[in-house]
Amino acid sequence: MEDFLEQMAEIMEVDSVNPSDELSSFEAWDSLTTLSIIALADDEYQVSLTNAEIADAKTIDGLKELILKKQDA
């Protein structure tokens, strides 16, 4: 997952993101970015995420943990 922060920066349309950043704090945050995250998780990490799970993950790091947890399951 070494590219994860870069991938998230691209989705959020910013130069860089920090693990502690809140997902909802980004200006680009909306249903379309949520869909982009679902597609990223499916393409790159082979896991299925729902809107509710992403919202519950709250931060960039929380999202990373969620994906890792799903990959292990």
Added chain:
Amino acid sequence: MKLNFKNKKITGMLSILPSNEVMFEDEMHNYSFSEAKSLKLKAAMGFKSKRVVADDKTTGFDLAVAGLDYLFDNNLINKESIDAILFVSQSPEYIMPPTSNVIHGRYELDERVLCLDINQGCAGFVIGLQQAFMLLNNAGINKVLLINADVLSPKVSKFDRNSNPLIGDAAAITIIENSNDDSPIVGEIRMDGKGAMALNVPAGGARMPISEETSLYYVDAFGNKRTKNHLVMQGDNVFNFVQTKVPEQIKNIVDSSEDNIENIDYFLFHQPNRFMLQKLADKIGVARDKLPSNVVENFGNSSGVTIPVVTIFNLGQRLESETFKVCFSGFGVGLTWGTIIMNLGNLDFCKLIYK
């Protein structure tokens, strides 16, 4: 269930689209999105224009009848040769009688002609083909008219950017007959009723009749406004279901028929939006030009009618003289996902008309 047929053939396809065209920009001010975000949504999903009925007086039946009139007037089919009519739709004329019987009456068809309505959506073309093939296994049934008709735009809230930018209306008529060609027709249809409500219209059936209360607008977590009389879609669950189940199904069918994915000329899929279809093409491992995804941007997603539309729009006249090996796949409400791999070509007609 697995499908295995031979000696069956599609001999004609006609699509009927509303002449009324609506551009994405005409409606984007209805969405709870800034103009910049709406345009981003448009670019990502591949929205441009769509064909929807101009008013709520035009139904799926009306589009189907326009197509049947065209076929009879141009002598492309003969009334006496029809043995069965399948009407696949989620927008029937009435709760009772079946719309197929109304069509039977309108054209004064013979009493021996079987009529059957099927409630199916995005997989409605694949389900209809499978039912037609099964009917053709009965002695005495030689020609089945499969009518797919969906006018769902009146069931979608104009303030719902989840569904409204992509919804389109259309009908299609496909003729299926017995044939001497014994090349294999293989496929599979699967269902998962646990996801039945992933795409639904809450009110209007017996469980929740339409009332003043169901007609009140509510706002969802993403700012979309709709009533309980409107279609509602759990986009995230539908996306995950399609990206997981459809590639798996195609691989299984190809593997178990000892075929190769490279032997398939075209992948003619249900058209939810360009974004999902390009992802599907990548996942299945086929070039994007073999899996056309241009229906939503030109006509909109007309549920069970999109497979005939994508076929006719992209291959049209070529199918009147050439033959291709195609993979039809429909997936959505039910949840239902179905795929059929067969030869398609040398059709008596393959046309798109406007009403």
